Amino acid sequence: MKRFMSVLLGLVMVLSMGGTVLADDGVEINFWSMWNEGEPQATVIAEAAEAFEQETGVHVNIEWKGRDINTLLTASLDSGDAIDIFEDDYNRIGQVYTEWTYDLTEMAEAAGYEGYACFNDQSAAWAGYLNSITEQPQVGGVFYNKAAFEEAGIEAEPATWTEFLDVCAKLKEAGIAPLAQDGAYTNFSFYYHLVRYLGEDGIAALRDNGGWADNEQAVQAAQDIIDLVNAGYLADGAPDEYPASQTKVGLGEAAMVVCANYVTAEVNAAVGEEVNWGLFNYPSVEGGAEPTAAYAGANSLAIASYSEHPQEAFDFIMYLVTGEWDQKMADTASQIPADPSNTAPASLNGTIETLKAADKPMTWCGSLNTHPAWTDMKTLFTELFEGKYEDGAAFCAAMDALY
Amino acid sequence: MKKNKTLICLFVAPTVLCLLLMYVYPVLRTAVMSFFQVEDLTADLGDWRFNGVDNYIKIFHNTGFITSLRNFLMIWIVGGVITLALALLMAVILTSGIRFQGFFRAAIYLPNVVSAVALATMWVQYIFNYDYGLLNQLVTILGFEKIRWLGTDAKLWAMIAAYIYGSIGYYMLIYISGIEGIPGDLYEAATIDGATKKIQFFRITLPLLRGIIKTTITFWTINAATFYLWSKLFSPVQTEGSTIVPVVYLYDTVFGGKGVVTRDAGAGAAVGVVLTLIIIAVYLVTERLLRSSDLEY
Numbered sequence: 001m002k003r004f005m006s007v008l009l010g011l012v013m014v015l016s017m018g019g020t021v022l023a024d025d026g027v028e029i030n031f032w033s034m035w036n037e038g039e040p041q042a043t044v045i046a047e048a049a050e051a052f053e054q055e056t057g058v059h060v061n062i063e064w065k066g067r068d069i070n071t072l073l074t075a076s077l078d079s080g081d082a083i084d085i086f087e088d089d090y091n092r093i094g095q096v097y098t099e100w101t102y103d104l105t106e107m108a109e110a111a112g113y114e115g116y117a118c119f120n121d122q123s124a125a126w127a128g129y130l131n132s133i134t135e136q137p138q139v140g141g142v143f144y145n146k147a148a149f150e151e152a153g154i155e156a157e158p159a160t161w162t163e164f165l166d167v168c169a170k171l172k173e174a175g176i177a178p179l180a181q182d183g184a185y186t187n188f189s190f191y192y193h194l195v196r197y198l199g200e201d202g203i204a205a206l207r208d209n210g211g212w213a214d215n216e217q218a219v220q221a222a223q224d225i226i227d228l229v230n231a232g233y234l235a236d237g238a239p240d241e242y243p244a245s246q247t248k249v250g251l252g253e254a255a256m257v258v259c260a261n262y263v264t265a266e267v268n269a270a271v272g273e274e275v276n277w278g279l280f281n282y283p284s285v286e287g288g289a290e291p292t293a294a295y296a297g298a299n300s301l302a303i304a305s306y307s308e309h310p311q312e313a314f315d316f317i318m319y320l321v322t323g324e325w326d327q328k329m330a331d332t333a334s335q336i337p338a339d340p341s342n343t344a345p346a347s348l349n350g351t352i353e354t355l356k357a358a359d360k361p362m363t364w365c366g367s368l369n370t371h372p373a374w375t376d377m378k379t380l381f382t383e384l385f386e387g388k389y390e391d392g393a394a395f396c397a398a399m400d401a402l403y
Numbered sequence: 404m405k406k407n408k409t410l411i412c413l414f415v416a417p418t419v420l421c422l423l424l425m426y427v428y429p430v431l432r433t434a435v436m437s438f439f440q441v442e443d444l445t446a447d448l449g450d451w452r453f454n455g456v457d458n459y460i461k462i463f464h465n466t467g468f469i470t471s472l473r474n475f476l477m478i479w480i481v482g483g484v485i486t487l488a489l490a491l492l493m494a495v496i497l498t499s500g501i502r503f504q505g506f507f508r509a510a511i512y513l514p515n516v517v518s519a520v521a522l523a524t525m526w527v528q529y530i531f532n533y534d535y536g537l538l539n540q541l542v543t544i545l546g547f548e549k550i551r552w553l554g555t556d557a558k559l560w561a562m563i564a565a566y567i568y569g570s571i572g573y574y575m576l577i578y579i580s581g582i583e584g585i586p587g588d589l590y591e592a593a594t595i596d597g598a599t600k601k602i603q604f605f606r607i608t609l610p611l612l613r614g615i616i617k618t619t620i621t622f623w624t625i626n627a628a629t630f631y632l633w634s635k636l637f638s639p640v641q642t643e644g645s646t647i648v649p650v651v652y653l654y655d656t657v658f659g660g661k662g663v664v665t666r667d668a669g670a671g672a673a674v675g676v677v678l679t680l681i682i683i684a685v686y687l688v689t690e691r692l693l694r695s696s697d698l699e700y
Contacts, residue, residue, distance in 0.1 A: 074443050074444070074445065075443070075444065078443065078445055078446075091662070091664050092659070095664045096659075096664055096666070098671050180513075182640075183553070183555075183643070184638070184639070184640035184641060184643070187641075236533070237533030237534060237549070237551065239554075240533055240551075241527060241528075241531070241532070241533070241553040242639060242640050244528075244532060244534065250644070338631060353640075363662065364661065364662030365662050369660070369662050369663050370665050372461075372464060372465040372466060373466040373467070373645055374465065375466065375467030375642060375643075375644045375652075376466060376470060376644050378644060379555050379643065379644035379645065380641060382555050382643075383555050384555075385553055386555060386609075388555075402466060
C-alpha cells in the first residue's frame with residue numbers, strides 16, 4: 001500500500017512539474033475582470049483571449065471578479081498579487097490605483113492609439129500620465145423611444161428646456177407619458193439640470209458654502225422640476241423603483257429617460273426586443289452656465305506597475321479595444337465601441353459623436369457625492385420628483401437645512 | 404489518566420492560534436484603526452496617522468451615518484418587537500396540539516430556506532410594484548388610489564415588512580424548541596388547578612422562556628446591526644437614505660460608492676466599533692433585565 005501511495009504521489013509531482021514546464025513555454029498574463037462569467041462582456045473577453053493566444057502564443061488567464069472588484073484591487077495590488085491587467089471604473093483607476101498603474105503613454109503612442117480624448121486627457125490629469133485605456137465608454141443624456149416621438153408627431157429633438165416642455169406636452173396629448181424616472185436616478189437627473197444652470201464649479205461652491213435658497217439659479221432649477229411634475233409629465237408611479245419606470249420606455253408607455261447609455265441595453269433586455277432608441281443632449285436652460293456638458297464615464301483597463309509583461313498586456317488590451325473584437329463587444333453587449341472608428345449599435349446612434357465632441361466630461365453628481373449630507377441630499381432629490389415641495393425655494397431651504 | 408500539559412497545549416494551540424489570528428487580531432486592528440487616519444483598509448502601519456477621536460466626530464457629523472443609525476433603530480425596535488412577538492405567538496399556537504402543525508411549521512419556516520435575493524426580488528418587483536404589484540391590485544379593487552410603497556416615506560417600512568416575513572420562521576423554531584423543553588406536567592397541574600391557557604402562557608411559558616427570549620433578542624440585535632443584504636436589494640443601484648443602515652454606510656465609507664472614489668478605512672473602523680458597542684450594550688441590558696430563570700425543571 002505504501003509503495004502504491006509513493007508511486008502515486010511521485011506521479012502527481014511529475015505531472016505538476018510537467019504542467020509548469022508547459023506553462024513556461026509561452027508568456028502568460030493575468031487579467032482581473034470586473035465581469036462575471038457568462039455575462040456578454042465576459043464572453044467576448046474570453047473569446048478574444050483565446051484568439052489572441054492563437055495569434056501570439058500569449059496565454060491570458062482571466063479571473064472573473066465581478067462588480068465588487070474595487071473591494072479587492074487595492075489590497076491585491078498593494079501585496080503584489082499576480083495581476084497584469086485589471087478592469088474597473090476609470091475614475092478609480094485614475095484616482096485610487098495610481099500608485100500601482102503602469103505609464104501607458106509610450107506604448108500608446110507607439111501603437112498609434114487614440115481612443116476618446118476626453119477619457120485619455122482625464123486619466124492623464126488625474127494620474128499625471130495615461131494610466132488606463134478606455135474599454136466600455138458611457139455617455140449620458142436623454143434617451144428616447146423614436147416610435148413614441150413619431151406617434152406624437154415630434155420631428156425635431158429638443159435642444160432647450162422650453163422645447164423640451166413642448167415635446168412633453170405633445171407626448172402627453174398623444175397619451176404617452178413623457179418622462180420615465182426611477183428613484184435610483186433622481187440624483188443624476190437633478191444634478192444634470194443643476195449643471196445646466198450652475199455648471200459643476202457653481203455646484204461645487206454651493207456644496208462647500210451652502211446658500212441654496214439664496215441662489216436664484218438653484219431655486220429655478222428646483223422650480224423647473226416641480227413644474228414638470230405638476231404638469232403631469234412624469235410616468236405614472238414615477239419616481240418608481242428601478243427598473244420599473246425606465247422599462248416603460250421600452251413598453252411604449254413612456255417616451256424619454258435621463259440616464260447613461262446602458263439604459264438602452266437594460267430596457268432592451270427587459271422588454272425582450274430592440275427598441276428604436278434616439279439620444280439628445282440634456283436641454284440647455286436660459287441664462288445657464290453650462291449649456292452642453294454631457295456625462296461621460298468608462299470602464300477601463302490598466303496594467304499593474306509591477307507587471308513583468310507590460311508589452312504583452314498592452315498588446316492584449318489593444319486587441320480588445322480596437323478593431324474586430326471591440327466591434328464584437330459593442331454589438332454583443334450593446335455598448336458604445338471603445339474604438340471611435342467602429343460603429344455603435346443602432347440603439348446608440350450618435351453616442352460616438354457625442355463622446356468625440358466632449359472636451360470635459362460631466363461627472364456622476366460631481367462634488368456633491370462627497371458631501372457629509374449626500375445620502376440625505378439624494379432623498380431630497382427623490383422627494384423633489386415625488387412632488388413634495390411647494391416651490392423651488394422650499395426645496396432649497398430643505399437643502400440648506402442639511403448644512 | 405496522567406495529564407500531559409505539553410500535549411494539551413499542542414492540541415489546543417492550533418485553535419488558539421486560529422482564534423488569535425482570525426478573530427482577536429482583526430478586532431484589535433479595527434479598534435486601533437478607528438483612532439487613525441487610514442485611507443486603505445490594507446495600508447501599512449507606517450501610513451497610519453493618529454488623529455484621536457476625529458473619525459468618531461466625522462461619522463457622527465455625517466447625516467448619512469445618523470440616518471443609518473435611525474434606520475437601524477427602526478429595524479431593531481419595530482422589526483424586533485413584531486418579529487419576536489409573532490414568532491412567539493406562532494410557536495405557542497403550533498405547540499398547542501393544533502392539527503396540521505407539521506405543515507404550518509414548514510410553511511412558516513419556508514421563507515428562511517429561500518434565498519434572500521429571491522425573496523427581496525419577489526417583494527420589490529411583485530408585491531410592492533406600483534403598476535401591477537399585489538398590494539396595489541388590492542388597493543385598486545378596494546377603490547383607493549395606488550400607493551407608492553417604495554417611495555421615500557414608505558420604503559424603510561416596506562423593507563422591514565419584507566424582512567420580518569423572512570425572519571419569523573427562524574425565531575419561531577427557536578421558541579418552539581424552548582416551549583417543547585418545558586415539562587408537560589406543569590401545564591397538566593396548572594390545568595387541574597383551573598388555570599386558563601392565557602394564565603398558563605403568562606405564568607408558565609413566558610417565565611420559563613426567559614433565557615430563550617434573551618437569546619433571541621441578542622440574535623435579533625446582531626442581525627439588525629449587521630443588516631446589509633436587504634438594504635442593498637432594496638436599493639440596488641446606489642445607497643438611498645430610506646434604506647441605508649450602518650453596515651452599508653461602513654461599506655461605502657471604506658470602498659466608495661457609485662461615482663465616489665474617496666475612501667476612509669479609519670472612519671469605517673469607527674463605524675464598526677460603534678456597532679460592536681451597541682451589540683455589547685444591548686446584550687448587557689438584556690442580561691440585566693431578563694435574568695435567566697432560576698427555576699429548575
